[in-house]
Amino acid sequence: MPDWRVSLVWRLYGWAGLQEVLVLRGPLPWSKFFAASSWWLDAFLLCSSLLLVAGPRPALLLATGAASTGVLWVMASGLDPFLNFPGAEMPLFTALPLASVAVWGLARVRRHDDEELAASLLGTYRLAFVVEMAFAALHKMNRDFFDPGLSCAGVLNQMLPEWWDSSAAWFARFLEPPVVLALEGLLPLLSYLYWPLGLLVSITFFVGLAMLGPTGFTGVSLAAAFSFVRGTTARDFFRVPRRWPLPIVVGVLGLVAYVAWVYRGPRMYPWPQFALYCSVVAILAVCLVDEILRDVRGARPGGWLSVFALRGPRSAVQRGFLVVLLALGIANGLMPYFGYRYHFSFSMLSNLRADGVRWNSFVVPESFRLVDRDAFVHVRRVRIRREGGRETKPERELFEAYYPPYEFLRRVRYHLNHGHDLTLWLEWDGEKRVLHRVRGDDEAEAFLDSLPRGLLFQKVLMDGPQPCVH
Secondary structure, three states: OOOOOHHHHHHHHHHHHHHHHHHOOOOOHHHHHHHHHHHHHHHHHHHHHHHHHHHHHHHHHHHHHHHHHHHHHHHHOOHHHOOOOOOOOOOHHHHHHHHHHHHHHHHHHHOOHHHHHHHHHHHHHHHHHHHHHHHHHHHEEEEEOOOOOOOHHHHHHHHHHHEOOOOOOHHHHHHHHHHHHHHHHHHHOOOOOHHOOOOOHHHHHHHHHHOOHHHHHHHHHHHHHHHHHOOOOHHHHOOHHHHHHHHHHHHHHHHHHHHHHHEEEOOOOOOHHHHHHHHHHHHHHHHHHHHHHHHHHHHOOOHHHHHHHOOOOOHHHHHHHHHHHHHHHHHHOOOHOOOOOOOOOOOOHHHHHHEOEEEEEEOOOOOOOOOOOOOOOOEEEEEOOOOOOEEEEEOOOOEEEEOHHHHHHHHHHHHHHHHOOEEEEEEEOOOEEEEOOOOOOOHHHHHHHHOOOOOOOOEEEEOOOOOOOO
């Protein structure tokens, strides 16, 4: 093992992978979950568990990269009803193990020592964290995110007191748009300048987001962030849990009981998911506070200035590989502006509109768009008839709006499965169509079957400003 910090990052990755599976499982019993889930997801769960227990090995990282790639592909393609939510964290779950295998391979070919290998691996993880946070902040620099009535930050602010008792929902006051944007943009810089404080602030911020469900996303982000640790040893970093294990165990058990007591969120996010998450981050937070106190007391070996020493790879090959990864990360982050896709580019909860209908970015001009083709089904008019022929008003499930094909199909199938008959006036790929009585119409069915299934864009878009669409 090249460095204890590499092991720490990957054990946290394994913990985050378990959190991701818990999010996807929801309230299902494990037997039903395994029966319904993709075998790619089962493989990802196995690899995450092994990483948590055994730490990183090249073969295990390769298997993890293959499993996470499979999950990402199934998720993005819309082929599996169980993986029907485009998790923004999956590119990070996929990129970290694949990049690590490449770095490990380059180190073996170039015969780098363990110190150089560790510097290259940690540099890769730091780069991933910086790119993720930079684009999360960039995408939020738009008019709608700063509108209190529309902002995704405002939605989170409102949801926290609904999910948690008031004693646990104090995070809500910090989830204002300017605060969220500033934190996402500054966390990497703060972690670079003084990592104990930067990581402690990162934990506080990510816990606030995780309390609304995305424990997998915030977990893998924290795993990458802990690559900034430096100027300490594993023995010193875990000094408090090592010296006082009983108080730590009692504190964790108390925290688990507290989470179970104050949680009142939906069944799709069972409370043990949050208890596991909070237990791990609480132990890490204790270690970080101890690191800060050591600097205050002047007790850090090598002096307090050692906390600022950040070593990257010296090898030109490894540096060149980091440049390639940076270019790929930038290209992925710019995909919404290019027009190729919205999801999987760290644009979650950003209110960003960079489509053919509306453009709201403060920073990126519309001239960045490379794709002329509109990726949405434009539903101009809807008529819904029940089996008895009684006409109803368009309901929430399908109304005049812009839908990506997968969401349009989902809503049409919903109505058909409930015995409704539809007549739709729409536009797709520049061609206007009228689908008369969709139920049982061969031409309409052929059109529906021809639509792509990929989960690449937001679910529902309107002409003007609209509340948060994730």
